[in-house]
Amino acid sequence: MRLKSLFAAILAAVLSVGAFALPARAQIEVDVNRGDVQPLPIAVPAFRGDRGAEIAQVITSNLERSGLFRPIDQAAFIERDLDIRYQPRFGDWKTINAQALVNGEVSVDPTGRLTVNFRLWDVFAEQQLLGMQFTSTSENWRRVAHKISDAVYERLTGEKGYFDTRVVFVAESGGRIDRVKRLAIMDQDGANPSYLTDGSYIVMTPRFSSTSQEITYMALRPEGSSIYLFNLETGRRETLGNFPGMVFAPRFSHDGGKVAFSVERSGNTDIHVMDLRSRSSSRLTADPSIDTSPSFSPDGAQITFNSDRGGSPQIYVMNADGSGVRRISFGSGRYMTPVWSPTGEYIAFTKQEGGRFHIGIMRPDGSGERLLTSSYLDEGPTWAPNGRVLMFSRETPGGPPRLWTVDVTGRIVRPAPYPQSGSDPAWSPLLN
Amino acid sequence: MRRERSPLTTALIVSAIAHAAVIGAALIPWPWARELKVGAVVPVNIVSNIPANPRPAVEGPLEQPAQTESPEPDAPLEAPAAAQPELAEPQPQPQPKTQAPRPAPAPKPAPEKAPPKKAEPAKSPPARPTPAKKESGLDLDALADSLKGSQSSSASKGRNRPETAREARNTSGSGVSGAAMSGLAEELQRRWNPNCEVDGARDVRVRVTFRLSSDGRVVGDVEAGGQERSSDPVVRAAAERAIRAVYGAAPFTTLPREFYGAPIVVSFNAAQACADN
Numbered sequence: 082m083r084l085k086s087l088f089a090a091i092l093a094a095v096l097s098v099g100a101f102a103l104p105a106r107a108q109i110e111v112d113v114n115r116g117d118v119q120p121l122p123i124a125v126p127a128f129r130g131d132r133g134a135e136i137a138q139v140i141t142s143n144l145e146r147s148g149l150f151r152p153i154d155q156a157a158f159i160e161r162d163l164d165i166r167y168q169p170r171f172g173d174w175k176t177i178n179a180q181a182l183v184n185g186e187v188s189v190d191p192t193g194r195l196t197v198n199f200r201l202w203d204v205f206a207e208q209q210l211l212g213m214q215f216t217s218t219s220e221n222w223r224r225v226a227h228k229i230s231d232a233v234y235e236r237l238t239g240e241k242g243y244f245d246t247r248v249v250f251v252a253e254s255g256g257r258i259d260r261v262k263r264l265a266i267m268d269q270d271g272a273n274p275s276y277l278t279d280g281s282y283i284v285m286t287p288r289f290s291s292t293s294q295e296i297t298y299m300a301l302r303p304e305g306s307s308i309y310l311f312n313l314e315t316g317r318r319e320t321l322g323n324f325p326g327m328v329f330a331p332r333f334s335h336d337g338g339k340v341a342f343s344v345e346r347s348g349n350t351d352i353h354v355m356d357l358r359s360r361s362s363s364r365l366t367a368d369p370s371i372d373t374s375p376s377f378s379p380d381g382a383q384i385t386f387n388s389d390r391g392g393s394p395q396i397y398v399m400n401a402d403g404s405g406v407r408r409i410s411f412g413s414g415r416y417m418t419p420v421w422s423p424t425g426e427y428i429a430f431t432k433q434e435g436g437r438f439h440i441g442i443m444r445p446d447g448s449g450e451r452l453l454t455s456s457y458l459d460e461g462p463t464w465a466p467n468g469r470v471l472m473f474s475r476e477t478p479g480g481p482p483r484l485w486t487v488d489v490t491g492r493i494v495r496p497a498p499y500p501q502s503g504s505d506p507a508w509s510p511l512l513n
Numbered sequence: 514m515r516r517e518r519s520p521l522t523t524a525l526i527v528s529a530i531a532h533a534a535v536i537g538a539a540l541i542p543w544p545w546a547r548e549l550k551v552g553a554v555v556p557v558n559i560v561s562n563i564p565a566n567p568r569p570a571v572e573g574p575l576e577q578p579a580q581t582e583s584p585e586p587d588a589p590l591e592a593p594a595a596a597q598p599e600l601a602e603p604q605p606q607p608q609p610k611t612q613a614p615r616p617a618p619a620p621k622p623a624p625e626k627a628p629p630k631k632a633e634p635a636k637s638p639p640a641r642p643t644p645a646k647k648e649s650g651l652d653l654d655a656l657a658d659s660l661k662g663s664q665s666s667s668a669s670k671g672r673n674r675p676e677t678a679r680e681a682r683n684t685s686g687s688g689v690s691g692a693a694m695s696g697l698a699e700e701l702q703r704r705w706n707p708n709c710e711v712d713g714a715r716d717v718r719v720r721v722t723f724r725l726s727s728d729g730r731v732v733g734d735v736e737a738g739g740q741e742r743s744s745d746p747v748v749r750a751a752a753e754r755a756i757r758a759v760y761g762a763a764p765f766t767t768l769p770r771e772f773y774g775a776p777i778v779v780s781f782n783a784a785q786a787c788a789d790n
Contacts, residue, residue, distance in 0.1 A: 109771075110778045111698050113758075116705040116786040149710055180706070180757060203753065205760035206735075210753075239747030240711045426712070469712070490710055 120151035121237060124179035126158055128199070129165070130187035132222045136197065139226035140183060140233065143244045143270060146486075147234065147470075148493030153179055165198055174204040181210070183233055187222075195219040199229050201236055211236050223272055224512070231511070243465040243511070244269060248472060248497075249287040249296050250506040252276065253481060264298060266313070269465075269508070271498035277311070286330050289507045291379075291423060291466070292337040296507065297321070299329045308342055310357075321355060322362070334377040335423075341365070341375035341384060352386055354401075365403035376421045376428075377401070378445070385409075385419040385428050385445070396430055398445060409447030418461055421445070424468035427489065431460040431473075440473050440487060453491035458482075463508045472497060474504035693769050700765060701779060702786075705758035708751055709787035717751035719781040721759055727773045729764035755781040 125141045127134035144150035159173035163184040174182050185199030194216060201211035211232060215225045224245060231242025252265035252274075264284045267274040278284055278300075287298040294313040299306055308321040308331045321331070326346035333340055341354045344364075350371040355362035366372040370390035377384055385398045396410040396419045410416040414434030421428055427442040432452065438459045443450040458476035465471070469489055474482040481502035487494045497506075708714035723735040740752035759779070765772065 108776045108778055109694070110780070111694050111701070112780045112782060113698050113701045113705060114782045114785040115702045115789055116707040116758075116781075116783075117703055118709050118787065118790040119706060121706060175761075180761075203757060205757045206753070207760075235746060237750060238708055238711050239714060239745070239750035424712075469710075488710065489712070492710070 120149055121180055122151050122153055122178050123181040123183065123233075123237075124153045124158065124174055124177070124204075125183045126155060126161070126163055128185035128187050128197070129162075131189055132195075132219075133185070133187045136185070136187060136222055136226040136229070137183075139223055139270070140230045142498075143227065143230035144234065146270070146495070146498070148488060148495075149234070149238055153177055165200060168207075169202060169204075171202075171204055171207045174202075179204050181233075181237055183229070185229070189219050193219045195222060195225065197222075197225050197229070201233050223268065227268070227270075240469060241467040241511075243467045243470060243508075245512050246466060247509040247512070248463075248484075248506050249277070249289060249298075249509070250474075250484060250499075250503045251284055251287065253502040253504060254280075265503070267499060271500070274499070274501075286505055287507050288332045289509045290333040290337040291335045291510050294509065294512070295333075295337065297331040297333060297340055299331060308340070310340070322360065324353075330373050330375065332374075332376055334381050335379045336381060339377075339381075341377065343373040343375070352384070352403075354384075363403075365399065366406070372397075374418050376419055378421050379423060379425040383421075383445070385421055387417050387419055396428065396443075396447075409445065410443065410450070411447065412450060420462055420464060422464050422468040423466055426468065429462040429464065429471055431462065440471060442471075442489060451491065453487045453489070454485075454494055459485075461505050463506050465508050466510045472506040472508060474506065476504075690769070693772070697765065697768060697772065697777070698779075700762045700767075701758050701781075704761035705781060705786070706754055707781070707783040707786045708747075708754060709783070709790055711747060711750075713747045714751050715783050715787045717748050717783055719752050719755040719783075721752075721755045721779045721781065722776055723759055723779075724776055725763075725765055725768070725773045727770070729766040729768060729773070731759060731763045735759045751781075751783060755779070 123144060125137045125144070127137045141152040145152050157177045159176060160170045163169055165184055165186045169182055169184065180203075182202040182204055183199060184202070185197060188196050190196070195218060197215045199211075199213060200209055202208070203210050213229070213232060215228060217225055227245035230244040234240070234242040234244065246269045247266055248269055249264065249266045252263045253260055254263075255261045261280040262283045262285070263280040264277040264287055265274060266277055283301040285299045285301060287296050289296050296311050296313065297308060298311070299308055306327045306329055307323075308328050309318055310321060311318045321328070321340060321342070324344050326344050328342055328344050331340050331342040338358065339354050339356055341352060343350050344353050349369055350373055351364050351366045351368070352372045352375045353362050353364050354375075365375075365384070366386070366388070368388065368390045370388055371394075372386055372388045372390070374387040375384050376386070382401055383398055384401055385396060387394055388397050389395070390397075391408060394415045394417050395408055396416045397406055397408050399406040409428075410430070412432075412434075414432050417431045417433070419428050419430045422442075426444070428445055429440065429442050432439045432441050437455050437457070439452040440454040440459050440462050441450060441452040453471070454473070454475075456475050457478055459473055462471045462473045470486055471489070472484055472486050475485045476482045482504040484497035484499050484503045484506050485494065486497050497503075717740075719737050719740055721735055721737050724732045726732045735756045737752035737756055740748050741756060743749045743752065758781070
């Protein structure tokens with residue numbers, strides 16, 4: 082009897098606890114439909130060791146220039162002299178509202194070998210997001226900084242970085258009459274500029290291969306035009322061949338195996354393609370109009386190009402063998418220089434309308450046209466390898482052309498970090 | 514005694530200066546005058562991923578409580594309901610967040626509290642085991658009390674406050690008022706920085722689950738249903754941003770007690786947030 086009552090008491094106790102516990106565990110659901118949309122505040126203190134401050138500065142500049150990050154002024158830092166072997170004092174970084182923190186350490190051994198360790202921290206979750214070590218030669222510290230920038234950018238945005246890249250462009254000097262146009266190359270942040278041609282002839286439309294450090298460009302000499310292939314690694318330079326008439330606007334296919342270009346003959350311009358292995362070429366368009374600026378889709382199956390066959394320059398798409406030509410731009414104004422994005426999602430273009438020039442993007446079917454910039458003269462877009470940023474040249478009345486960048490949202494428009502006159506940029510793929 | 518400088522000497526000096534200038538100019542690495550230099554790429558090797566989660570600095574844990582954690586003043590909010598569990602909960606809090614984000618910290622508090630139990634076994638042996646089992650610091654008595662309170666309060670307030678906002682939605686019938694839900698949503702949206710500029714990130718809807726201790730601190734991990742470990746870096750980054758919002762908004766000291774201990778599921782709608790931006 083006593084046992085029975087004891088059992089009943091236990092059962093009652095269990096049930097009563099259950100009765101309280103169940104509602105206490107009831108789920109509370111909340112929807113958050115608004116946010117504090119802003120560049121992500123990030124702290125990049127100087128790395129320890131030689132070149133540590135400079136490496137941190139390159140990373141800071143890269144992230145800031147992307148428009149997606151807001152590096153915090155180093156003067157605001159509370160914790161100083163971080164040691165990569167220990168966790169940072171997260172409270173100090175929360176106080177200055179840093180959402181992410183990058184700290185690192187640089188060492189150079191007697192042979193000149195550079196080693197850089199870095200860690201990326203989520204300040205509020207108080208955990209490490211990334212920890213990596215790089216080695217290289219000591220003079221190559223900027224590239225290490227770019228690689229760290231790419232790693233941080235990708236980890237925090239989910240998108241591939243684009244900082245360890247270079248840009249070829251046409252460096253312009255002299256007056257309008259005696260202007261010298263030389264092929265030049267620089268890091269994407271404007272560092273390490275150097276000339277690739279001597280200015281004795283005009284160069285135009287340099288284009289990077291999307292798979293290697295190779296470029297193609299048009300050279301214009303008094304005796305005629307020619308298209309060059311130039312391997313930046315080996316220094317090997319060769320012409321694409323001899324063609325009757327003027328050849329221009331070359332561009333690699335995304336696998337680097339072909340080059341499409343335009344050939345002008347007797348007032349008619351058509352698009353041709355050459356297989357770089359077999360060196361055989363074929364004509365893709367045969368319309369009595371100007372067909373130019375070919376650009377391959379990333380899968381190589383299609384080509385977008387510019388044609389005035391409809392009465393004004395518009396953008397068209399065709400299959401890689403020249404079949405299935407269809408017009409995709411139908412807005413007012415003139416459309417030029419279409420460039421397929423590396424992701425395949427967009428085609429960027431130059432648009433002239435109402436006395437102004439724009440850089441815009443549209444989907445490959447022509448839908449979703451968006452104009453990202455507007456100025457006296459914007460032209461010649463090129464995609465960063467991650468497909469989020471475009472570089473182009475902008476000219477003001479009476480001023481020299483300068484290089485600018487804009488992101489695909491059109492919100493982040495800023496001059497490229499190159500102080501001289503330049504036009505016709507082409508962005509490299511990520512370096513290996 | 515004026516010595517006249519011969520024209521030959523002058524010419525030699527000028528010539529020497531001119532040569533020196535030319536040689537000097539050639540030696541200076543003029544950045545804009547380098548012709549035909551091939552842009553060779555020097556390789557950078559990724560040696561390895563360095564070990565994660567280094568040890569905290571010895572002085573780190575000592576300094577942290579003084580810097581960041583200032584929720585103590587709000588603890589009295591809970592005092593009437595459950596004084597004992599409150600004392601138990603704050604101690605494990607700082608450790609899990611600084612040492613390791615995983616549930617590992619949870620077991621630690623129990624052993625730590627075991628000695629005090631032995632020291633005073635006669636005082637309240639039945640009461641001690643209960644909080645020791647509750648890794649997340651649940652206090653059933655307090656929750657039961659708060660539940661009663663919330664039911665009555667929601668009944669009285671609910672009719673007068675229609676829950677028009679979606680963020681004030683209560684799908685579980687837990688009796689939490691719409692105003693409190695909106696308050697929580699506002700706290701979170703102030704700290705949520707969605708990745709609007711990146712393609713694909715706008716389409717990611719993240720559902721984050723967490724629990725709060727009685728003083729409004731986050732107990733245990735904030736989880737995003739595995740999205741924080743997604744192989745898609747855009748999804749993972751979006752989930753981490755949502756989780757960061759929760760940690761950034763904590764401690765939630767102004768919420769009514771109904772929120773403490775219950776699983777709170779927050780749905781972060783990037784499409785809407787980015788569209789409004």
